[in-house]
Amino acid sequence: MKITEVRTIVTCPGRNYVIVKIVTDEPGLYGVGDATLNGRELAVATILQEYFAPLLIGRDPDRIEDIWQTLYRGFYWKGGPDAMTALSGIDMALWDIKGKRAGMPVYALLGGKTREGVLAYTHAGGRDFVEVEDAVRQCVEQGFKVVRAQVAVPGGAGTYGAGGRMEAASATWIHGDGGPMPAIERWEPSPYLRVVPNLFAHLRATVGPEVELLHDVHERLTPIQAARLARELEPFHLFFLEDPLRPENREGFRIIRQHSTTPLAMGELFHTRYECLPLLTEQLIDFIRCDLGHSGGITEARKIAAVAECYQVQTAWHGPGDIAPPTHAANVHLDLALPNFGVQEMVFFPEIVQEVLPGAPVFRDGYLEVADMPGLGVDVNEDLAAKYPYQRAYLPMVRRADGSVHDW
Ligand code: CS2
Numbered sequence: 343m344k345i346t347e348v349r350t351i352v353t354c355p356g357r358n359y360v361i362v363k364i365v366t367d368e369p370g371l372y373g374v375g376d377a378t379l380n381g382r383e384l385a386v387a388t389i390l391q392e393y394f395a396p397l398l399i400g401r402d403p404d405r406i407e408d409i410w411q412t413l414y415r416g417f418y419w420k421g422g423p424d425a426m427t428a429l430s431g432i433d434m435a436l437w438d439i440k441g442k443r444a445g446m447p448v449y450a451l452l453g454g455k456t457r458e459g460v461l462a463y464t465h466a467g468g469r470d471f472v473e474v475e476d477a478v479r480q481c482v483e484q485g486f487k488v489v490r491a492q493v494a495v496p497g498g499a500g501t502y503g504a505g506g507r508m509e510a511a512s513a514t515w516i517h518g519d520g521g522p523m524p525a526i527e528r529w530e531p532s533p534y535l536r537v538v539p540n541l542f543a544h545l546r547a548t549v550g551p552e553v554e555l556l557h558d559v560h561e562r563l564t565p566i567q568a569a570r571l572a573r574e575l576e577p578f579h580l581f582f583l584e585d586p587l588r589p590e591n592r593e594g595f596r597i598i599r600q601h602s603t604t605p606l607a608m609g610e611l612f613h614t615r616y617e618c619l620p621l622l623t624e625q626l627i628d629f630i631r632c633d634l635g636h637s638g639g640i641t642e643a644r645k646i647a648a649v650a651e652c653y654q655v656q657t658a659w660h661g662p663g664d665i666a667p668p669t670h671a672a673n674v675h676l677d678l679a680l681p682n683f684g685v686q687e688m689v690f691f692p693e694i695v696q697e698v699l700p701g702a703p704v705f706r707d708g709y710l711e712v713a714d715m716p717g718l719g720v721d722v723n724e725d726l727a728a729k730y731p732y733q734r735a736y737l738p739m740v741r742r743a744d745g746s747v748h749d750w
Pocket residue numbers: 380510511558560610660661662663664687737
């Protein structure tokens with residue numbers, strides 16, 4: 343069996359997605375993967391088309407590990423978000439082919455189910471505590487047992503995640519003279535640090551102790567600020583505090599750990615197992631939450647999970663709306679097989695996305711399921727995808743009160 347074509351499909355059914363379709367010489371046998379990197383879609387599409395695709399033509403798609411090594415170690419300049427996203431899309435498409443060829447779902451190839459369903463969380467946001475409380479209640483009514491809560495900080499225009507379920511994952515579509523421009527959010531640590539513990543005090547007092555709650559810091563704090571937040575959140579028993587520090591500063595997790603027992607999660611901005619390693623081996627986090635679409639696909643994630651398992655760290659793979667259904671499906675296939683799965687972030691895709699990219703995992707009473715069909719179970723409707731051409735869009739940027747740039 344040989345790869346005959348690697349197709350890169352860029353489409354914008356409401357937001358931009360980059361889809362990889364690997365076609366083989368066996369009639370009708372192809373695989374579908376996701377190589378979407380929010381705000382840098384065309385850079386990844388270029389890597390796929392110009393550099394990776396030519397190396398794959400004529401290769402045996404069954405040799406996933408060898409192809410992975412070729413596209414990672416084979417290049418002198420390794421890693422980085424753009425190349426790792428391209429590699430992830432290829433990796434998913436190859437696992438999809440392998441499953442279809444074997445007549446088995448990917449989770450079966452990964453060792454088979456260790457659980458019946460995949461515990462899921464989604465997003466509750468609001469402009470004030472009562473709006474967040476209402477959003478959490480809605481999630482609970484829908485069946486969610488774990489909910490992420492974010493609230494607007496007074497004076498902080500466009501606070502991360504406060505707009506609700508899909509907002510956190512949205513690119514922005516602000517038009518300036520030269521076309522779309524990034525929205526600018528305002529953010530200051532002091533008001534944020536005052537508001538967040540009060541939000542969780544409010545939620546525990548109103549929605550009770552049972553629903554599991556978590557919060558995404560979005561990599562904005564310094565280590566000592568994060569330590570303060572983690573400590574002040576202790577009475578409210580978070581499921582985890584997500585991504586407190588910039589990914590560059592892994593040493594900072596030691597400071598948070600010294601001060602708090604709030605469980606910590608980190609990883610959506612990591613691109614390889616090497617970035618995860620010190621956090622795992624030093625037991626500085628409790629959940630590893632890499633993005634399968636940006637860190638080398640299923641092949642790399644299962645290795646990361648295996649190291650995490652040694653340290654009783656659980657997985658919580660990134661699952662926002664800005665990565666496409668194939669990554670969400672890959673998440674759930676892996677979650678079903680992993681012994682140390684923790685929780686899975688999810689979104690509900692708009693109908694049009696489900697038409698262009700059918701086969702996203704299905705949510706039922708707090709858990710995610712995938713169809714019991716060969717491969718990943720996702721597809722791409724290429725004719726429909728062509729009707730929604732790419733539109734340039736940026737993620738927002740953050741500036742402090744004095745006008746200086748801060749991490750978004
Ligand atoms: C977020 C993401 O889901 C999350 O936890 O951190 O929505 C993140 O903002 C986006 O993936 C950025 O594109």
